[in-house]
Amino acid sequence: xxxxxxxxxxxxxxxxxxxxxxxxxxxxxxxxxxxxxxxxxxxxxxxxxxxxxxxxxxxxxxxxxxxxxxxxxxxxxxxxxxxxxxxxxxxxxxxxxxxxxxxxxxxxxxxxxxxxxxxxxxxxxxxxxxxxxxxxxxxxxxxxxxxxxxxxxxxxxxxxxxxxxxxxxxxxxxxxxxxxxxxxxxxxxxxxxxxxxxxxxxxxxxxxxxxxxxxxxxxxxxxxxxxxxxxxxxxxxxxxxxxxxxxxxxxxxxxxxxxxxxxxxxxxxxxxxxxxxxxxxxxxxxxxxxxxxxxxxxxxxxxxxxxxxxxxxxxxxxxxxxxxxxxxxxxxxxxxxxxxxxxxxxxxxxxxxxxxxxxxxxxxxxxxxxxxxxxxxxxxxxxxxxxxxxxxxxxxxxxxxxxxxxxxxxxxxxxxxxxxxxxxxxxxxxxxxxxxxxxxxxxxxxx
Amino acid sequence: xxxxxxxxxxxxxxxxxxxxxxxxxxxxxxxxxxxxxxxxxxxxxxxxxxxxxxxxxxxxxxxxxxxxxxxxxxxxxxxxxxxxxxxxxxxxxxxxxxxxxxxxxxxxxxxxxxxxxxxxxxxxxxxxxxxxxxxxxxxxxxxxxxxxxxxxxxxxxxxxxxxxxxxxxxxxxxxxxxxxx
Numbered sequence: 011x012x013x014x015x016x017x018x019x020x021x022x023x024x025x026x027x028x029x030x031x032x033x034x035x036x037x038x039x040x041x042x043x044x045x046x047x048x049x050x051x052x053x054x055x056x057x058x059x060x061x062x063x064x065x066x067x068x069x070x071x072x073x074x075x076x077x078x079x080x081x082x083x084x085x086x087x088x089x090x091x092x093x094x095x096x097x098x099x100x101x102x103x104x105x106x107x108x109x110x111x112x113x114x115x116x117x118x119x120x121x122x123x124x125x126x127x128x129x130x131x132x133x134x135x136x137x138x139x140x141x142x143x144x145x146x147x148x149x150x151x152x153x154x155x156x157x158x159x160x161x162x163x164x165x166x167x168x169x170x171x172x173x174x175x176x177x178x179x180x181x182x183x184x185x186x187x188x189x190x191x192x193x194x195x196x197x198x199x200x201x202x203x204x205x206x207x208x209x210x211x212x213x214x215x216x217x218x219x220x221x222x223x224x225x226x227x228x229x230x231x232x233x234x235x236x237x238x239x240x241x242x243x244x245x246x247x248x249x250x251x252x253x254x255x256x257x258x259x260x261x262x263x264x265x266x267x268x269x270x271x272x273x274x275x276x277x278x279x280x281x282x283x284x285x286x287x288x289x290x291x292x293x294x295x296x297x298x299x300x301x302x303x304x305x306x307x308x309x310x311x312x313x314x315x316x317x318x319x320x321x322x323x324x325x326x327x328x329x330x331x332x333x334x335x336x337x338x339x340x341x342x343x344x345x346x347x348x349x350x351x352x353x354x355x356x357x358x359x360x361x362x363x364x365x366x367x368x369x370x371x372x373x374x375x376x377x378x379x380x381x382x383x384x385x386x387x388x389x390x391x392x393x394x395x396x397x398x399x400x401x402x403x404x405x406x407x408x409x410x411x412x413x414x415x416x417x418x419x420x421x422x423x424x425x426x427x428x429x430x431x432x433x434x435x436x437x438x439x440x441x442x443x444x445x446x447x448x449x450x451x452x453x454x455x456x457x
Numbered sequence: 458x459x460x461x462x463x464x465x466x467x468x469x470x471x472x473x474x475x476x477x478x479x480x481x482x483x484x485x486x487x488x489x490x491x492x493x494x495x496x497x498x499x500x501x502x503x504x505x506x507x508x509x510x511x512x513x514x515x516x517x518x519x520x521x522x523x524x525x526x527x528x529x530x531x532x533x534x535x536x537x538x539x540x541x542x543x544x545x546x547x548x549x550x551x552x553x554x555x556x557x558x559x560x561x562x563x564x565x566x567x568x569x570x571x572x573x574x575x576x577x578x579x580x581x582x583x584x585x586x587x588x589x590x591x592x593x594x595x596x597x598x599x600x601x602x603x604x605x606x607x608x609x610x611x612x613x614x615x616x617x618x619x620x621x622x623x624x625x626x627x628x629x630x631x632x633x634x635x636x637x638x
Contacts, residue, residue, distance in 0.1 A: 026539075026540035027541040029540075030512070030542060033539075036551045036596075038607070093541075116541060117541060117542060118542050119542075119609075120544070120545065121609035123609075
């Protein structure tokens, strides 16, 4: 264990103790300093930061117990080790209860001090690593924020703020990719339930039998393959929020079961007898026309009214074009960090292409387009050609001026279409393979 | 040429040291001389602890050093302490002139084991090299086989070798070069 980057402050009123410990830590290569009393020690915290502080319990003026408390207030991550005479072990234990890491008794056994210091350094290292990892994970795994300054998105966010305060059941309507789950998470994160989980169920992702087991859980032996008892999402969401995505895809039997649960908040696991009560808030989302489904008898009217207490309708991205540059910048910053690829922004043509495209897949599609562009980008600014938008399929022509850029885009699209098959691409383009190779090289379309 | 001086501190059985100069000379690439007179350390005795104050002995070793002394290592059979610690195998002035070591806790008899002179000599060499290493400016090394690995119990001294690891060897050469040999 390298201790050269460890800093140690020794606080003791006895000069000989300070000197001995100073020399001892010096042989480990630590940065070490000493203080004769609490005031001098606190002063040292003004000048510098310390990993480990060894403090004598008995000192004139402020004693070691009070000093370790004060140091904890300044920086709780500082490892405090008490030095105590045998007679004051009880006092040392009191210090442990108040946050000290350990204590050593006088006269100090070198092996014991070595052991305590190694543990302290290890703990300090782990704390630093944990903090760094937590920060990294938080940054990388943060759900995408709801970005936008347009009137429609502002209105949606106002509704989120309004409904989050209550425990009302919410239905989020919007096209695929418009950010319904983000809105559900935002409601949960701003509600009184935020310290409990939000459990998401994609109702469209399971066959009916499996969905039932996912939601209600099952007892061991409830059906073939049920080898263990398993808690369902309803139980997992206790005190939190239950988010049913694609609620319009739930079958009729399941609709009836859900209605009962939503009314009573009570249920039994599949194959079980015990009645379980759970406290959860329900948010659901759909991109289907539920009113039409009710009229056609495919969705229960009573369940529809039970779920549709408060509605938030999310605008499609094409209805809020002013948000596109903001979203593009947001995703660019996010991917710059996670990919470690320093891309400064978008070329004007690229922004123009983004603004004119109709975004049938909404924000999710925009996110994917930016991510892909970041991967293929060869310059520090994303070009229109990097975006690879399908401009002839429900979109629009990219706003590029030069014939060269248009040619580059077209070749890239054909290569994508043929899965990179040069012979097929050359045939579709109506040019010789050698010519295609030359153009690929010219535009840097491949490594 | 500057040299390492071994200063024998009473009580010390001189024959035990016969092979030590050669071992130190090989490791530190400097000639080793044994000081003619032995030092009396009764001044450093603490009657309450029945031990000798290592830091006080270190200071005494630095008084009137031989003019060609590169470093001085005091060796004693007396049990050493410095305030706050209950004992020390040895102590050195880091990047200073002097180091002191005790053979008291290097003997098997101290741990209820039968005497083993070979093992004792090996421990003596390791501790002497370790403390002199500090005096030359080397800090503890966390290579478990390196002689500069810290030892707070006798088993740790036995576990390491009496050689410096490559890194410590390089550092020592650099320190020696900078101090002009």
